[in-house]
Amino acid sequence: GQNIDQPTEMTATEGAIVQINCTYQTSGFNGLFWYQQHAGEAPTFLSYNVLDGLEEKGRFSSFLSRSKGYSYLLLKELQMKDSASYLCAVDTGRRALTFGSGTRLQVQP
Amino acid sequence: DVKVTQSSRYLVKRTGEKVFLECVQDMDHENMFWYRQDPGLGLRLIYFSYDVKMKEKGDIPEGYSVSREKKERFSLILESASTNQTSMYLCASSLPFGANEKLFFGSGTQLSVL
Numbered sequence: 001g002q003n004i005d006q007p008t009e010m011t012a013t014e015g016a017i018v019q020i021n022c023t024y025q026t027s028g029f030n031g032l033f034w035y036q037q038h039a040g041e042a043p044t045f046l047s048y049n050v051l052d053g054l055e056e057k058g059r060f061s062s063f064l065s066r067s068k069g070y071s072y073l074l075l076k077e078l079q080m081k082d083s084a085s086y087l088c089a090v091d092t093g094r095r096a097l098t099f100g101s102g103t104r105l106q107v108q109p
Numbered sequence: 110d111v112k113v114t115q116s117s118r119y120l121v122k123r124t125g126e127k128v129f130l131e132c133v134q135d136m137d138h139e140n141m142f143w144y145r146q147d148p149g150l151g152l153r154l155i156y157f158s159y160d161v162k163m164k165e166k167g168d169i170p171e172g173y174s175v176s177r178e179k180k181e182r183f184s185l186i187l188e189s190a191s192t193n194q195t196s197m198y199l200c201a202s203s204l205p206f207g208a209n210e211k212l213f214f215g216s217g218t219q220l221s222v223l
Binding site for chain 2: 008030033035041042043044045048087089091094095096097098099100101102
């Protein structure tokens, strides 16, 4: 089976840095995605990693270690609007994504 | 911008009813997907389709069927709705899976089965 684990909830302070971890054990691996989902809205694409290392995109960065089955999403200079759920998803090679249960991030003033 | 439209934002049905959830995308995407989202369980794949009239079971297909008669439209059918099918249903579309083929999601249908 496929197993993708993320913390359920995290809290951080405005202006700080937060790291959201994702570990996976899947039958195949073609890449890992991060999506952001605000309450009551559709998920939207944030980042994609297929090779080991860090991908930076503005305030958001995503890291992948394929040998460890591990990824993290790093959010810098947190803003109140970053309060959302963050979904880790793996392309296992079956032409559809398998999602973790998501991490709900609460940013406090 | 890709637009994925789900026909209803909220739906209330009775146990045993046949329910149709419709999804239309306007970007000529080959792939379309149906997920359900439940608290603590995340998004779980019900069915997906990579071409017209083609469909594949996801992780939780029991109690559901799908129809893809046209490329832009992917319908999810609950043959006989049950209370455990109360959930948020999300439709998504994408280009064929290669590298970095991100999903574009609709706004979701919150289905309540009473």
